[in-house]
Amino acid sequence: GAVVSQHPSWVICKSGTSVKIECRSLDFQATTMFWYRQFPKQSLMLMATSNEGSKATYEQGVEKDKFLINHASLTLSTLTVTSAHPEDSSFYICSADGERNTEAFFGQGTRLTVV
Amino acid sequence: AQTVTQSQPEMSVQEAETVTLSCTYDTSESDYYLFWYKQPPSRQMILVIRQEAYKQQNATENRFSVNFQKAAKSFSLKISDSQLGDAAMYFCAYRSNTGKLIFGQGTTLQVKP
Numbered sequence: 001g002a003v004v005s006q007h008p009s010w011v012i013c014k015s016g017t018s019v020k021i022e023c024r025s026l027d028f029q030a031t032t033m034f035w036y037r038q039f040p041k042q043s044l045m046l047m048a049t050s051n052e053g054s055k056a057t058y059e060q061g062v063e064k065d066k067f068l069i070n071h072a073s074l075t076l077s078t079l080t081v082t083s084a085h086p087e088d089s090s091f092y093i094c095s096a097d098g099e100r101n102t103e104a105f106f107g108q109g110t111r112l113t114v115v
Numbered sequence: 116a117q118t119v120t121q122s123q124p125e126m127s128v129q130e131a132e133t134v135t136l137s138c139t140y141d142t143s144e145s146d147y148y149l150f151w152y153k154q155p156p157s158r159q160m161i162l163v164i165r166q167e168a169y170k171q172q173n174a175t176e177n178r179f180s181v182n183f184q185k186a187a188k189s190f191s192l193k194i195s196d197s198q199l200g201d202a203a204m205y206f207c208a209y210r211s212n213t214g215k216l217i218f219g220q221g222t223t224l225q226v227k228p
Contacts, residue, residue: 032214038158043206043218091158097214102148102167104216106160 002028002098006107013084013114021079021110023094029074030096034104035067038091047092050077084114117142119209121219128197129227135182136192136222138207148210149183151192154221155203163205166190194224202226 003026013019023033031052036044048069049057056069066088068080077096081088091111095104118141128134140149151163166174166183173181178198182191194201207219 034215041204041221041223043220044160044216046215046217049213049215093158093160095160095216102210103150103162103165104210104214109158109160 002026002096002105004030004094004096004105004107006094006110008110009108010111011113013112015085015114016083018080018082019084019112021081021092021094021112023077023079023096023107025075025096025105028096028098030077031074033071033077033094033096035069035077035079036093036095038093038109040091044093047079052077081112084112086114088112089114117144117209117211117217119207119217119219121207121222123222124220125223125225127225127227128194130197130199132197133193133195134197134224136194136205136207136224138190138192138219140188140190140207140209140219142188142209142211144212147212149181149190150208150210150216151179151181151190152206152208152218153201153203154206160206164192197226199226199228 005024007022033050035047038044047062050071052071058064071077093109094107147168149166153161164176178195180193204221209217
């Protein structure tokens with residue numbers, strides 16, 4: 001099956017700083033990637049759809065200036081949390097559609113802790 | 116807008132027994148995909164089973180099977196011969212024609228030895 005690699009697995013940053021999370025499709029090209037946020041024992045909430053070569057589409061209530069998404073190549077999408085605050089602490093997961101576009105492949109997730 | 120509902124926050128099953136997890140959804144689309152994902156403590160999302168809405172036959176993957184009732188918009192997961200490794204959080208998900216996945220609230224499954 002297709003492999004999606006997410007990096008880093010966990011990160012701790014200070015309030016006010018920015019942190020970048022990478023999502024790579026290792027053995028296939030992904031024109032579309034998705035970014036989710038998950039709080040403990042809760043469901044995955046879609047934050048944005050990342051489209052290669054164009055602007056991301058954000059879900060209602062997600063601050064696009066705070067969560068910057070770049071999808072500059074067919075194998076890499078990045079999520080940058082800018083001016084991080086403790087309430088941004090969460091688990092962030094990316095996914096990419098496989099070549100048949102009928103199944104999503106997930107990264108391992110990134111646990112972000114803002115102190 | 117599509118919604119997915121899992122009404123069982125927690126379920127418990129004895130090892131080797133069978134358990135069914137419930138899921139209902141709402142959509143106005145006629146063609147879509149439904150999924151069950153497993154999320155163990157590692158939090159890696161693992162695809163358990165997939166169902167295409169245009170297929171009437173229920174999907175089966177080894178010990179996992181679904182009961183797909185399109186008219187009722189119901190999509191339950193049956194786990195047979197439950198194993199300790201099945202313990203995890205299970206999410207029902209709907210894939211819209213835009214590719215977005217909409218997840219249910221999740222069901223935590225406990226497997227007792």
